[in-house]
Amino acid sequence: MTNINEISNELSLEKREELIRALMARFEKNMHRHKGLEWANVQAKLDANTEKLWSLNEMETTGGEPDVVGYDEKKDEYIFCDCSVESPKGRRSVCYDREALESRKKHKPENSAMDMANAMGIELLTEEQYRVLQKLESFDLKTSSWVQTPSAIRKLGGALFCDCRFGHVFLYHNGADSYYGARGFRGSLRV
Known part of the structure; x- marks a missing residue:
């Protein structure tokens, strides 16, 4: 019996080719994000890990504009990250996680950042990853993005987010x- 998630997470050949073209064009246009790396x-890696294309497509369709931002030599993995200028439009107006969502009595958002990231097969950026991303170029000049929050802070009801203002x-x-309408989240995916 086929798992329904396997069916829904499979991209058509046409959609895969369209996504690969978009990723390649973005890669070639933004070489400053991945100096020394080659698209081939x-x-x-993408051809050998086609299951990751579904997650990259989710990043793309929610406005993340994923691009390669690094390569982990030890693990032999390319690191994709949301590189949209502002926090991805299709992932804004979300609280931090499921617990926070369920705790709201009124005016609940439709989703949480952690739930969306898990459903997409990606991870929220850590503060460190966010800061590394900002060294490539300036992001979130008008928006902000939730980042992974240490459990000690989360246990007290808080969560962390970042943005870039005044350089x-x-x-x-x-x-x-x-x-908030201007707060979303950025994710990363290793391939």
């Missing part, structure tokens, strides 16, 4: 159940 090697990356805190 990235393409070979500086700021880390803030908020109640995990808060949500």
